[in-house]
Amino acid sequence: MKLTDSFKDIITFEGQHIKVKLSFDVVLKAFELLEDDYFSDAEKWEMLAEMFVANPADIRGLCLSEKVTFANAVFDYLIAERTEKPSENSDDIEDYSYSDEPYYDFTQDADYIYASFLFDYNIDLIEQQGKLHWKKFKALLNGLSEKTKFREVVNIRMRELPKDKEERRRLEKLKRLYALKEKPQNEARIKKKVEALDRKMNDLAAALRNKGGR
Incomplete structure (x- = not known):
């Protein structure tokens, strides 16, 4: 976080600027949802997209794969702030x-x-x-x-x-x-969960495309 930056919680998706909600409780609820085995992967992505978007009308016409991309983008660009491991002597x-x-x-x-x-x-x-x-x-x-x-x-x-x-x-x-x-x-565990969910949805989409091309 930079003191010179403001929080522009906007995802540009399919040419549309979509405002998202990123209060700490929304993010923590998203983390909890990813750990909840009661819901299917598809249901989780649907719910995550709905949790993050400020105006539900902005994603109303999106298909599941588009909602996956949208929710993933929120995690990647607005929530995740680190990709590397810390140094061993870190006090952070x-x-x-x-x-x-x-x-x-x-x-x-x-x-x-x-x-x-x-x-x-x-x-x-x-x-x-x-x-x-x-x-x-x-x-x-x-x-x-x-x-x-x-x-x-x-x-x-x-x-x-x-x-x-x-x-x-x-x-x-x-x-x-x-x-x-x-x-x-x-965060480390959640990051792995998001990546695993994304891979599973991509595999499913690929399987459906292959089936349709037969």
Whole structure:
């Protein structure tokens, strides 16, 4: 995010400028949807397109493949802000979800994130739903102080075990207490989900074209 930039949340699609919604809660709901096995891949893309678009009439005439392209473009150009892994010495909270072992999760750590925003910034994230932009949310998340519960928990998860037996036992207990479940929800995992969904839809479209050409 640049201080000289404004958030022009517009996707140019098929010659049309489409305004999108990118408040932090919309993006987090999109992440949750991608993890939800109840819906089919096609249903997920339909719902994602509808979640992101500011004016539903803008995508009303689009077919499924076009909605896939539209939603994918939102992820690629407006939500995703990183393609490479962080350096090993990085102290950037945003980097923690891009390591091989993720250290935070938007769903499992929701209480810690909420309390930390309130503690550091006096920002009530519930009241900010539909208002606080995703990129502002990420910048504020990244800037949380070491005094916040969220940073405390993340630091516990990422800390290496010491050699001292007593300290080691103490840290192991804390790590168990704050351990993430098997499938943490973070940007790296979501990026892979989007890419996998896109590949599946492309494969399906190719299969249908081949069938129609016979």
